[in-house]
Amino acid sequence: MSGDYIDLPQVLAAAGTVRLPGSKSISNRMLLLAALASGKTEICDLLHADDTARMLDALHALGVDIESGEGNRLLISGVNGNFTVRRADLFVGNAGTALRPLTAVLAFAGGDYRLSGVPRMHERPIGDLVDALRELGAEISYLGAEGFPPLAIRPPRPRAVGRVHVRGDVSSQFLSGLLMALPLLAGETTVEVVGELISRPYVEITLASMARFGVQVRREGWQRFTVPAGSAYHSPGELYVEGDASSASYFLALGALGGGPLRVEGVGLDSIQGDVRFVDALAAMGAQIRGGSNWLEAAAPQRRLQGISLDCNRIPDAAMTLATVALFAEGPTTLHNIASWRVKETDRIAAMASELRKLGATVDTGSDFIRISPPPGGELQPAAIDTYDDHRIAMCFSLAALGTPLRINEPQAVAKTFPDYFDRFAEVTQAVPVLAIDGGSASGKGTVATRVAQALGWHYLDSGALYRLTALAARRAGIAWDDETGVAAIAERLDVRFTVNAITLGGEDVSDAIRSEEISAGASRVAALPAVRAALLFRQRAFRRPPGLVADGRDMASVVFPDSATKVFLVASLEMRAMRRHKQLIEKGMAVSIANLLLDLRERDERDSQRGAAPMQQSPDAELLDTTNLTIGSAVAQVLDWVNKVPKKG
Numbered sequence: 014m015s016g017d018y019i020d021l022p023q024v025l026a027a028a029g030t031v032r033l034p035g036s037k038s039i040s041n042r043m044l045l046l047a048a049l050a051s052g053k054t055e056i057c058d059l060l061h062a063d064d065t066a067r068m069l070d071a072l073h074a075l076g077v078d079i080e081s082g083e084g085n086r087l088l089i090s091g092v093n094g095n096f097t098v099r100r101a102d103l104f105v106g107n108a109g110t111a112l113r114p115l116t117a118v119l120a121f122a123g124g125d126y127r128l129s130g131v132p133r134m135h136e137r138p139i140g141d142l143v144d145a146l147r148e149l150g151a152e153i154s155y156l157g158a159e160g161f162p163p164l165a166i167r168p169p170r171p172r173a174v175g176r177v178h179v180r181g182d183v184s185s186q187f188l189s190g191l192l193m194a195l196p197l198l199a200g201e202t203t204v205e206v207v208g209e210l211i212s213r214p215y216v217e218i219t220l221a222s223m224a225r226f227g228v229q230v231r232r233e234g235w236q237r238f239t240v241p242a243g244s245a246y247h248s249p250g251e252l253y254v255e256g257d258a259s260s261a262s263y264f265l266a267l268g269a270l271g272g273g274p275l276r277v278e279g280v281g282l283d284s285i286q287g288d289v290r291f292v293d294a295l296a297a298m299g300a301q302i303r304g305g306s307n308w309l310e311a312a313a314p315q316r317r318l319q320g321i322s323l324d325c326n327r328i329p330d331a332a333m334t335l336a337t338v339a340l341f342a343e344g345p346t347t348l349h350n351i352a353s354w355r356v357k358e359t360d361r362i363a364a365m366a367s368e369l370r371k372l373g374a375t376v377d378t379g380s381d382f383i384r385i386s387p388p389p390g391g392e393l394q395p396a397a398i399d400t401y402d403d404h405r406i407a408m409c410f411s412l413a414a415l416g417t418p419l420r421i422n423e424p425q426a427v428a429k430t431f432p433d434y435f436d437r438f439a440e441v442t443q444a445v446p447v448l449a450i451d452g453g454s455a456s457g458k459g460t461v462a463t464r465v466a467q468a469l470g471w472h473y474l475d476s477g478a479l480y481r482l483t484a485l486a487a488r489r490a491g492i493a494w495d496d497e498t499g500v501a502a503i504a505e506r507l508d509v510r511f512t513v514n515a516i517t518l519g520g521e522d523v524s525d526a527i528r529s530e531e532i533s534a535g536a537s538r539v540a541a542l543p544a545v546r547a548a549l550l551f552r553q554r555a556f557r558r559p560p561g562l563v564a565d566g567r568d569m570a571s572v573v574f575p576d577s578a579t580k581v582f583l584v585a586s587l588e589m590r591a592m593r594r595h596k597q598l599i600e601k602g603m604a605v606s607i608a609n610l611l612l613d614l615r616e617r618d619e620r621d622s623q624r625g626a627a628p629m630q631q632s633p634d635a636e637l638l639d640t641t642n643l644t645i646g647s648a649v650a651q652v653l654d655w656v657n658k659v660p661k662k663g
Contacts, residue, residue, distance in 0.1 A: 018397070019424040019435055020550075021414040022444040022557050022576070027271025029441035031264045033256030033279035035060035036286060037430045038215060040254050041068045041110040042222040045118065045193065048077045050091035050226050052248030057086050058279075059254050063429045064108040071103045071115055091248055094197050099124030107131045107358055107402065107429070112162060113142060113186040117194035119166050120151035127156070129163035133402065136161060137356055142187040145179040148172075149198065176203045181210035181235075184356060188238070189219040195240040196228050203239040210235045211353050212329045214287015221285045225249050256280040258288035260431050262331040263408050265292060265311040266338050267441065269300035270415045273312030275441060281307045291331035297321050298335075298342060320344035320386075325351050333405050336365050337412040339385040340374055340393060349382035358429075359401035368406065371396035372413055393417035395555040404429035411438055418555045444576070446471075446561040448656055449569035452583030453618050453629065454533075455590035455597075457640040457648060461583065462565035464649045469563065469656065474556040476566030476573065477536060479549050481527035482509055482518055484535030494538045501544035507552075530598075530605070530613070537617050540567070541624040567621055567629040578659045580635035581652055589641045590614055 040060040045068065047054035059065060073079060076097035078090040099122075105111040107130055116139065119126045129135070140160030143153050152167040179187050188206060195202045210216065213235060220230050226246040231239040256279020268275025280289060282304040292309055296302045298321055299314035320342040325332035332348050339346035354361035362383055366376040373388030388394070393416035400407040400423045407426045411434075413419055427434040448465065452458040459475060466473035483504045484494060492499040510517040516524045526532065539545050553573050556562055564573065570580035585593075591610040598605050621629040631637060636655050640648050 018420050018422045020420050020554050021411060021418065022447075022554065023416070023418045023559065024271060024414045024442045025445055025559060026443045027267040027415070027441055028273050028275055030276045030278060031437055031441060033260055033277055034062070034431055035254035036257040036280075037062065037064050037259075038110060038218050038286070039222065040065050041108070042114070042189075042193070042219060043252055043254060044068050044072060044089070045114055046222060046226045046246055047089040047091060047248065047252075048072050048075070049094055049118065049193075049197070050246035050248045051093040052091055052250075054089050054091065054248040055082065055086055055251045056089065057251065057253045058256075059085060059087055060257065060430065061085075062432055063106060064110055067105045067108040068111040068115075071105060071111060074098065074101045074103055091246070094245065096122050096124065100126070102127045103129070105130045105134065107134050109134070109137060109184070109186055109357075113139065113184070114190040114193050116142060116153070116164060116166070117146060117190035118197065120146045120153060121149075121169055121171075121194055121197040123168045124166075125168070126166040127163065128166065129156075131402075133358060134162055138183060139164070139187075141180040141183055142190055145177050145187070145191055145204075146194075148177045149174055149202070171198070173200065175201060176205060178205050178207050180208055181206040182208040182352070183211075184353060185210065185212035185215045188216055192216075192219055192230060192238060192240065193223065196223075196244040196246060199242065201239065201242040203237060206236050206238075211326055211350070212287075214290075214327050215329075217287065218285055225252065255284055255286060257430065258284055258286035258291070259330040259405070260408075260434075261309060262288060262291045262334040263412065263434075264437075264441065265295060265300075265302075265309060266334050266412055267415075267438075268311035269295050269298070269313055269318065270338065270341055270412060271313070271442065273301070274303075274310050275312070276308055276310040278308050281305050281309060287327045288331040291328050291334065294321065294323055294328065294331075294335055295338075297323070298338065318342040320346040322347040322349070324349060329353050330405060333361060333365065334409045334412070336369065336383060336385055337409045340369070340372060340387050340413060340416060341391070342387060345384055345386040347382060347384040351383065352381035355380075358403040359406070361403065361406070364399075364401045364403065364406055368396075368398050368410060371398065372417065372419075391416075395419060395551075397422055397551065400424070400426045402426050404431065408434055411435070414442070418557050420551050445557050445559050446659075447557055447574045447577040448561070448563045448579045448581070448652070449574045449577040449635075450563065450565040450581045450583065450652070451567055451569050451571070451629065451631070451635070452565075453567075453585075453590065453621070454614055455594045456583040456585045457593070457645070458565045458583045460645055461640070461648045461652060462563050464645065465652050465656070466563035468649065468653055469561060471561035471563050472556060472558055474553060474562060474564040474566075476553055476564060476569060478511075478516055478527060479507070479509070479553065480536040480540045480545075481532050482507055482516070482523070483545060483549070484532050484539050485523060485527050486518060487539065488532070488535065494535050495542075497542045497544045500539050500542060501548045504539075504545050504548035525601075528601075530603075534613070534617070537620055541620065546572075570632040570635050571630065575632075579652075579656050580632050581638055581655065582631040582635045583638050583640055583648075585639065585641045587611060587614060
């Protein structure tokens with residue numbers, strides 16, 4: 014995985030067991046309430062990710078004593094509602110679960126505080142929460158645009174207000190933050206929700222969390238919430254954080270799409286998290302679902318998944334996963350009541366629509382809905398997916414690998430809630446197998462590779478042909494082979510088609526043209542250019558399609574397919590390679606001397622092995638096959654034997 018992207022091969026199947034990280038929503042609520050409580054609280058199975066790191070940083074800055082215990086444990090000494098630090102500048106990144114409740118709590122903490130985040134956080138609305146806090150006497154001002162962070166908070170001027178109003182149709186975090194702050198006030202306070210309350214399960218998490226710390230909120234439907242006078246937080250002693258139900262959705266979807274069964278541990282049917290109801294949506298689409306108190310499991314239906322129409326108010330985050338599952342369903346899928354997507358880490362409705370279309374889907378959107386129709390024939394197109402610095406976009410689009418190779422740009426976004434997500438993904442998925450065959454010119458790799466591919470019934474990639482095509486296209490466009498920028502631009506827009514009998518460039522059969530000695534030499538020169546290799550890398554990886562791929566070249570094992578289960582490096586004496594090349598050219602009616610071929614091969618070997626970008630070399634885990642004295646049949650048989658000895662995953 015590069016820091017800029019990760020390339021996911023197409024996945025054939027998914028099964029196994031995943032232990033989930035702790036819930037982000039529960040983790041940050043527990044941290045804040047433990048800090049506000051009297052007594053010490055030991056929190057176990059806390060999520061370790063960017064969002065919780067931002068909350069911990071803020072609590073440290075506010076003077077809260079936090080100790081790391083054995084295993085995955087934290088011991089927090091509560092301040093009994095009184096932070097010792099009364100002046101602080103707090104940065105919360107893009108963590109809404111930190112900024113919104115901290116805003117509410119600090120509004121009544123009696124100090125001078127500044128709250129800020131990344132640029133996207135300064136685009137996420139907070140005005141409705143601030144308005145409610147001001148009704149109660151909070152002194153909060155905007156340091157940028159009206160209604161948005163960053164914020165300056167000063168000591169409040171408490172008012173004897175028994176009733177306060179807050180909108181419920183933008184973000185449930187406004188209500189949650191307000192409720193968590195109200196025990197800091199002396200009197201009884203009732204919160205009335207204006208409009209429909211969205212994302213209700215997250216409010217249920219807030220109420221359950223407050224109850225664990227001794228504060229019982231009286232609720233009248235979803236419109237009125239009362240925090241009694243004299244409420245105060247008290248440590249419950251030891252707490253365990255549930256596994257993240259939103260994160261569970263990706264692996265449950267994998268099980269439904271990839272055969273399964275795939276089990277997640279750490280969250281079960283009796284979870285307090287609303288996103289656990291994602292299993293109901295999967296079941297409605299046809300997936301086989303099982304579960305217990307601390308586990309959930311999904312497997313593929315007997316037939317194909319079916320598109321559904323779903324009100325997603327109860328599963329706002331997990332609903333994003335359904336948008337990618339929809340790519341594999343029969344018929345359209347409509348997800349509505351998702352207006353909150355617009356004010357998350359990015360405008361998720363717009364972002365999901367854009368990226369789904371890259372894969373070939375037809376997508377319609379509105380203010381609070383998205384409708385996805387799978388590509389015609391169900392065939393996904395290889396694509397580079399942009400993640401918009403949004404962890405959930407990065408994770409949910411990984412599911413598309415069940416239909417196509419793809420690139421996920423900026424995959425580090427997953428650090429927000431699931432830092433090792435892609436490692437876990439790889440552990441429970443079976444990628445399309447690939448045999449990587451490398452070697453010098455005329456070592457026999459092309460002949461061996463094509464015959465092995467035929468024997469296995471796999472696809473074949475002549476990576477060298479891509480470089481030859483690039484060299485030919487550059488020559489025809491009048492671009493010098495050492496013009497790295499110009500040649501890379503050519504490589505990015507190659508109109509190439511590989512058929513059984515021909516290789517076409519712009520619709521023209523160039524099978525013979527790319528095999529000339531001049532173009533072969535040009536291919537070697539352009540292959541030494543890092544920008545060209547980068548431009549062709551994903552294109553090469555996109556050839557990895559079911560049931561498998563045989564790829565030959567000079568860096569297939571070391572760079573292009575480093576995860577290939579079988580790697581072979583072919584060698585042959587220089588003299589034998591020159592004789593083979595001489596025979597090939599004579600058969601094509603091309604006259605050339607053995608002496609010249611020896612010189613050319615020697616120079617090409619030196620150039621390929623010494624180049625800065627992906628030099629030709631045997632991978633440490635590659636089998637070495639010397640073909641000098643082998644027949645083609647013997648070489649093919651040996652390679653097939655190595656392939657067949659590879660243990661099958663699962």
